[in-house]
Amino acid sequence: MSEAILVAEDLSAGYGKLVIQRDLNFAIRRGEIFVIMGGSGCGKSTLLRHLIGLQAPLAGRVLFDGEDFWAHDEDSRAALQQHFGVLYQNGALWGAMTLRENICLPLAAYRPMLREAELNELAALKLGLVGLAGCDELYPSQLSGGMRKRAALARALALDPQVLFFDEPSAGLDPISSLALDELILQLRDSLGASIVLVTHELPSIHAVADTCLFLDAEARTQIALGPVQQLLDEAPDKVQRFLRRGERGQTTEAE
Template structure:
């Protein structure tokens, strides 16, 4: 039974592996309602892999993923399906169904979850959410007719049309120009204010992270453990770990010492 006093999402000692290959271990954090939580780290550190564990696509090697006090992987399939119904997901490419227009894409979660029985009421809800993201005038457009930013906005509308308490956004600003990226940030903040949902955000975009994230975790690709937690804008000013500091300040890491390299290796390096 759901515990309404528990954190919306609690990750406890999570370990992620692909076979013998360790991705990250000792991952623990809580996300409260209304929080925008950023997952940060270098490319390949396991950020999107974490997202797949959180939405039930991958089973952890160890640890727990707990929603409303319920251990997702200890639950039965019917119970897990009920928990998944509380997720909204915006994928990197928006992942709109190419054979459906924008409106039908947004209607799909309402039809599958069956929370609004009346067809007209479902349509009204879908159009309402499309208006929130500035896409109401494009409801009849096919995905192939949309720009990258419009696809992301349509995908965001689909992700939150059923009013999930938790939104997962995987690289929402990828491929967008700075203006479109800023508009998407504003949309995320607006949706949080309208619905009170929590947001888990995977992104490399530092302006977005600093502008909207309340809390975060930072994955280290070398040690395979989280090395920082906290509000990104505060970590930017206070982090002492060199990897975190370099990432948040867009600085080059310490240069690699090549003084002991062999002549052949040095020549190869100079030729690249």
């Protein structure tokens, strides 16, 4: 089994005095696709903010490659964050910039030694990785929803991250585009060896890509299941099994 690259130890997630999730313990391994799932309002995106380093945990630790992320000063944390790539739910591309310029932005900020020609070459390479070769001079407004997601993913890949974070990547996509994105996630994991953390409640994506799933419960305010999908279908609490089987024989959950 591969070693852990990102670990949560006794982690409490929330805002100020509001605790949304507590006592979270899990490890994300190198080259693994780790899915964070649960019903609406359970704290999936809040947990993601703590893992990415956008927000300090209320309690506990986040370890990246064995280092306590929040034990470092701001500059050191920023250096560690260069190993992360993030695909936000809305893509968060700069509309006034071409795709090439969007991708060159983090490269220019964190790789100042690169010349313009090298930046442009790297931007073209990242666009090629996500199936958008030749789209360098297009603007986000000229793209379909699925293409914008891919362009945002190309930017997330700019610094060759060790961990890729996806926040509801299929949101707003039709089933065909969603399936294509799932296939791309698998390709990137296999070709780049990156660990992937995926926040989603989309069943097709969970079944298609997940190696390990973490289920957050809104009522208990903690994790109630952790493991591969089939293990959860066989052994997890009823609430988790209903979540994973919704759609079968008319079953529904609060996630829908």
